[in-house]
Amino acid sequence: MTSSHTTAATAPAVEFADAGKTYGTVKALSGLSVTLHPGETVALLGPNGAGKSTTLDLLLGLRNPDPGGTVRLFGTSPRQAVTEGRVGAMLQSGGLMDGVRVRELVALACDLHPRGHPVGQVLEEAGLTDIADRMVGKLSGGQEQRVRFALAIAGAGDLIVLDEPTTGMDVSARRDFWTAMRAQAAQGRTVLFATHYLEEADEAADRVLVLHRGRLLADGSAADIKAMAGARRIGFSLGAVPDGRLEAALRGLPGVSGVELAGSAVRMRSADADATVHALYQLGLYPRDLEVTGLGLEQAFLTLTHRAEQHGAAGAAHGASGAPEAPAHPSHQKATTK
Numbered sequence: 001m002t003s004s005h006t007t008a009a010t011a012p013a014v015e016f017a018d019a020g021k022t023y024g025t026v027k028a029l030s031g032l033s034v035t036l037h038p039g040e041t042v043a044l045l046g047p048n049g050a051g052k053s054t055t056l057d058l059l060l061g062l063r064n065p066d067p068g069g070t071v072r073l074f075g076t077s078p079r080q081a082v083t084e085g086r087v088g089a090m091l092q093s094g095g096l097m098d099g100v101r102v103r104e105l106v107a108l109a110c111d112l113h114p115r116g117h118p119v120g121q122v123l124e125e126a127g128l129t130d131i132a133d134r135m136v137g138k139l140s141g142g143q144e145q146r147v148r149f150a151l152a153i154a155g156a157g158d159l160i161v162l163d164e165p166t167t168g169m170d171v172s173a174r175r176d177f178w179t180a181m182r183a184q185a186a187q188g189r190t191v192l193f194a195t196h197y198l199e200e201a202d203e204a205a206d207r208v209l210v211l212h213r214g215r216l217l218a219d220g221s222a223a224d225i226k227a228m229a230g231a232r233r234i235g236f237s238l239g240a241v242p243d244g245r246l247e248a249a250l251r252g253l254p255g256v257s258g259v260e261l262a263g264s265a266v267r268m269r270s271a272d273a274d275a276t277v278h279a280l281y282q283l284g285l286y287p288r289d290l291e292v293t294g295l296g297l298e299q300a301f302l303t304l305t306h307r308a309e310q311h312g313a314a315g316a317a318h319g320a321s322g323a324p325e326a327p328a329h330p331s332h333q334k335a336t337t338k
């Protein structure tokens, strides 16, 4: 909760303050404190069971946080914000009405919404105009997802919450979906989406939250998250296929955490690319076509969550009361991260 009387007009779109959620003995979410601002597009990432759906449930007022924590939307309670029509949601669960046409279902959502849009506009924005007369029960999985999206944007909400929105969509449907989503964000809406497709987070989000075992592990732009992971990829080619001794020497170079060989081509992952490359030349090697690149978001995500596993964030989400681990905010740590 904000300390002073924050008016709804100036309040953050979303504010979690020390929010936790316990199911029986399972601590699904611990001490989540995060603020989302109007107009931000935010991706929520995390391995299975990290607490993403729980976070969205708290956000939508479907569940209450444990005592001591709060969740506020636009300075009010989630339920109030939902009742006022400020939130549109696209969740994984919940069937659609099968026995009606797409247009009828979308029209119903527009009519019921306190600030409903014209049905034609919503059909257009969700890419449903061409299939508006189809029966909902006959749609493909990807088309059903588009209908769910239409229901989420049926009214003039200020916040759109999407749980795995592109599941079941093919490549071109996903591209169309994100184009439609960007149009929503461009209208000033705050968008929060949970996804397992890291490339979507990389492309669509201006901020990425990484959850791990119920704790916020990282919070920053995709570039920040990649920088936090620290590692870089080094690729080069040797004149000949390396023998076992040379391979062992490559693995032993400073900073190296992985080596892949394909004939004379070498790919390495290193936490200190400068030192690795320097040592490579000191071995007397002449790497050709040398390339040093940053990690993709997926590799960075795997590196961060793997590191958290190893450093004993483990256990915190499952009934343990370990010391709270501060989330990494790279934007505040630029001096110390590479």
Ligand SMILES: Nc1ncnc2c1ncn2[C@@H]1O[C@H](COP(=O)(O)OP(=O)(O)OP(=O)(O)O)[C@@H](O)[C@H]1O
Binding pocket: 023, 024, 026, 027, 028, 046, 047, 048, 049, 050, 051, 052, 053, 054, 055
């Ligand atoms: N109703 C419930 N009762 C008991 N435990 C639950 C309940 N809902 C979730 N959990 C547990 O809480 C933890 C977090 O689950 P949650 O569904 O929020 O994770 P998630 O990040 O959305 O996972 P996924 O990517 O697999 O959908 C998991 O350990 C899960 O088993």
